[in-house]
Amino acid sequence: MQFSAEFETRFGEMLTHYPTKRSVLVPTLLYAQDEAGFLSDEVIHEIAARLDLTELDVRNVISYYSMLTTKPRGKYNVQVCTNIACMLRGGEELYAHCRKKLGIGHKGTTADGTFTLEEVECIGACSWAPAVQVNYDFHENLTVEKLDKVLEGYKK
Amino acid sequence: MADLVSHPDEVRVVSRRFGLGATELDRYLELDGYKAVQKALAMEPDAIINEVKNSGLRGRGGAGFSTGMKWSFVPKQSPKPKYVLCNGDESEPGTCKDRLIFEHDPHAVIEGVMIAALAVSSQTGYIYIRGEYRYLSVIMQKAIKDAYARGFLGKNVFGSGKDLDIYWHGGAGAYEVGEESALMESLEGKRGIPRIRPPFPAVVGLWGGPTVINNAETLASVPHILLGGADWYSKIGTPKNGGTRLFCLSGNLEKPGVYELPMGYNLKKMIYDVGGGIPNGRELKAVVPGGSSTPVLLPEEIDVPMDFDSLMKAGSMLGSGGVVVLDDTNCIVKFALRTMKFYQHESCGWCIPCREGTDWLKKTLTRFHAGGGLKKDIDNIQYLSENMLGRTFCPLGDAAAMPTIAFVKKFRDEFEAHLEGKPCPFEEEGAVEQLPVLAH
Numbered sequence: 265m266q267f268s269a270e271f272e273t274r275f276g277e278m279l280t281h282y283p284t285k286r287s288v289l290v291p292t293l294l295y296a297q298d299e300a301g302f303l304s305d306e307v308i309h310e311i312a313a314r315l316d317l318t319e320l321d322v323r324n325v326i327s328y329y330s331m332l333t334t335k336p337r338g339k340y341n342v343q344v345c346t347n348i349a350c351m352l353r354g355g356e357e358l359y360a361h362c363r364k365k366l367g368i369g370h371k372g373t374t375a376d377g378t379f380t381l382e383e384v385e386c387i388g389a390c391s392w393a394p395a396v397q398v399n400y401d402f403h404e405n406l407t408v409e410k411l412d413k414v415l416e417g418y419k420k
Numbered sequence: 421m422a423d424l425v426s427h428p429d430e431v432r433v434v435s436r437r438f439g440l441g442a443t444e445l446d447r448y449l450e451l452d453g454y455k456a457v458q459k460a461l462a463m464e465p466d467a468i469i470n471e472v473k474n475s476g477l478r479g480r481g482g483a484g485f486s487t488g489m490k491w492s493f494v495p496k497q498s499p500k501p502k503y504v505l506c507n508g509d510e511s512e513p514g515t516c517k518d519r520l521i522f523e524h525d526p527h528a529v530i531e532g533v534m535i536a537a538l539a540v541s542s543q544t545g546y547i548y549i550r551g552e553y554r555y556l557s558v559i560m561q562k563a564i565k566d567a568y569a570r571g572f573l574g575k576n577v578f579g580s581g582k583d584l585d586i587y588w589h590g591g592a593g594a595y596e597v598g599e600e601s602a603l604m605e606s607l608e609g610k611r612g613i614p615r616i617r618p619p620f621p622a623v624v625g626l627w628g629g630p631t632v633i634n635n636a637e638t639l640a641s642v643p644h645i646l647l648g649g650a651d652w653y654s655k656i657g658t659p660k661n662g663g664t665r666l667f668c669l670s671g672n673l674e675k676p677g678v679y680e681l682p683m684g685y686n687l688k689k690m691i692y693d694v695g696g697g698i699p700n701g702r703e704l705k706a707v708v709p710g711g712s713s714t715p716v717l718l719p720e721e722i723d724v725p726m727d728f729d730s731l732m733k734a735g736s737m738l739g740s741g742g743v744v745v746l747d748d749t750n751c752i753v754k755f756a757l758r759t760m761k762f763y764q765h766e767s768c769g770w771c772i773p774c775r776e777g778t779d780w781l782k783k784t785l786t787r788f789h790a791g792g793g794l795k796k797d798i799d800n801i802q803y804l805s806e807n808m809l810g811r812t813f814c815p816l817g818d819a820a821a822m823p824t825i826a827f828v829k830k831f832r833d834e835f836e837a838h839l840e841g842k843p844c845p846f847e848e849e850g851a852v853e854q855l856p857v858l859a860h
Contacts, residue, residue: 278587281546281585281587281589282587283501283627284608284609284627286608286609286610287607287608287609288609289609289610290551290589290590290591290592290606290607290609291551291589291590291591291592293592294551294590294592315609324611325609325610325611328594328611328612328768329551329591329592329593329594329612330592330593330594331551331552331592331593332592332593346758347513347712347758347762348513348514348671348708348712348744348755348758348759348762349513349514349670349671349742349744351755351758352670352671352672352744352745352746352750353670353671353672385511385513385595385762385765385766386511386512386513386514386515386595386712386762387552388510388511388515388516388518388519388550388552388553389422389516389519390513390514390515390516390668390670390676390742390744391422391516391668391669391670391676391677391678392422392423392516392676393670393671393676397552400552400554400555402422402555404422404423405423
């Protein structure tokens with residue numbers, strides 16, 4: 265399992281930040297997932313070994329956090345917030361539009377592997393609702409038209 | 421990057437440096453940065469705690485506990501290392517204020533953590549930022565690195581002879597981790613399951629050591645208090661509710677945004693003046709005053725000062741400062757359902773009243789909104805919610821139950837309008853798949 269040099273530097277540094285190795289687990293899993301696309305058996309094995317944990321320990325943690333996944337996702341994870349503040353300003357319409365446009369449902373991936381769609385809970389964009397996060401990028405004050413442009417931008 | 425707004429009634433304390441480029445350390449220094457911590461270095465720990473106590477600063481995460489008081493609970497002597505933990509796992513629906521602090525003024529958070537550490541004689545602090553806020557984690561990592569490079573952190577900070585380390589930490593998606601003890605579990609690399617209290621974190625926290633845990637906005641307020649003085653800060657707000665607050669206005673408003681207003685600012689004015697009122701000629705229907713877990717207020721209940729004690733008196737809570745405004749086109753049953761869907765999704769499953777309660781409430785509300793409700797279910801919703809209150813390790817159970825009780829109590833007629841096969845009066849025909857009415 266090869267991670268980037270940046271990952272290794274960060275990982276090495278983080279280990280010095282805590283009295284226990286295990287403490288680096290949650291952020292490390294997320295950074296590993298960002299590089300590998302998802303938390304495969306191989307990634308889980310590697311991280312468990314590095315932190316002196318069992319694979320079960322690691323899986324137990326993965327299943328708790330909503331951003332972590334053991335299944336492959338598309339290149340761009342389109343996360344549409346439909347929680348209260350977004351719902352009041354059209355979040356559900358955006359989600360319905362994405363389902364139709366991309367032809368997939370919650371946690372589905374387009375056939376070409378470009379987009380995964382996810383209905384998510386509050387992403388902290390309430391005052392700029394409705395909002396969508398694509399991977400880590402926030403897109404706010406959206407309309408269906410604006411969202412179309414955003415998605416087109418990722419296709420390129 | 422989130423848009424900034426302004427209003428003449430704003431009192432800029434925490435947001436003083438927003439939009440001024442203070443993520444750069446030199447700019448931060450020009451804007452009085454790291455002066456407060458140098459002042460704190462020359463003070464006795466008890467003097468720092470007293471200053472914060474006297475300022476009337478109360479926890480901005482939602483509970484509203486006196487910050488200085490919290491710090492004073494940390495034992496002076498401890499065989500285990502003491503820690504300061506900044507809670508930046510902002511995830512309460514309606515709340516988006518810590519995001520702006522991290523984006524525009526990360527050094528203020530670092531400085532706040534440093535001062536808290538000096539107040540409780542700790543040498544280590546952590547700043548936990550939710551996983552979705554990756555760009556803010558990048559900003560924070562750079563800010564910490566810059567502070568180390570200048571000798572503001574590390575060994576012998578500012579030549580004081582004291583050592584102080586601060587590290588960033590990242591989450592990976594979990595509302596529950598915003599709860600103090602769950603946050604500590606998460607930082608220790610585990611599932612965010614809350615811990616039983618007592619012992620409280622001030623005595624047994626991270627890795628068993630005494631730990632101060634405060635919300636990011638709380639900590640970012642601290643340097644301003646030390647520089648401006650407790651007296652100045654306390655006078656900005658109302659009695660026992662010192663200072664300002666970042667209010668996140670959202671929902672059906674003309675001018676939603678994050679505004680920094682004095683504690684005790686009138687809610688009605690906040691909605692109609694600061695927020696610009698309700699758009700499209702619609703009427704106000706309801707306000708959730710402090711994030712999704714706070715009981716809803718009716719239009720006739722909003723002439724109230726927005727401070728912890730006044731909101732408590734009004735039967736709600738100031739919570740995390742997320743003011744969610746609903747106009748009269750919205751269905752309360754649907755709103756209650758969406759709120760419950762959230763809590764059901766986020767319940768960690770550790771305590772049965774929360775795990776089962778949120779799930780049954782979600783199921784019942786789903787059926788209700790789809791026209792399959794029975795009259796007796798209205799009381800069942802109430803009964804289920806009331807039985808969750810105070811019966812869980814952490815406040816998530818209460819957070820789900822409290823708003824639900826208020827929705828039913830204040831909008832009973834609307835629940836009744838959905839009974840026994842009647843379609844939701846707020847939805848277009850066919851928009852909601854109708855569910856059958858269960859047998860009596």
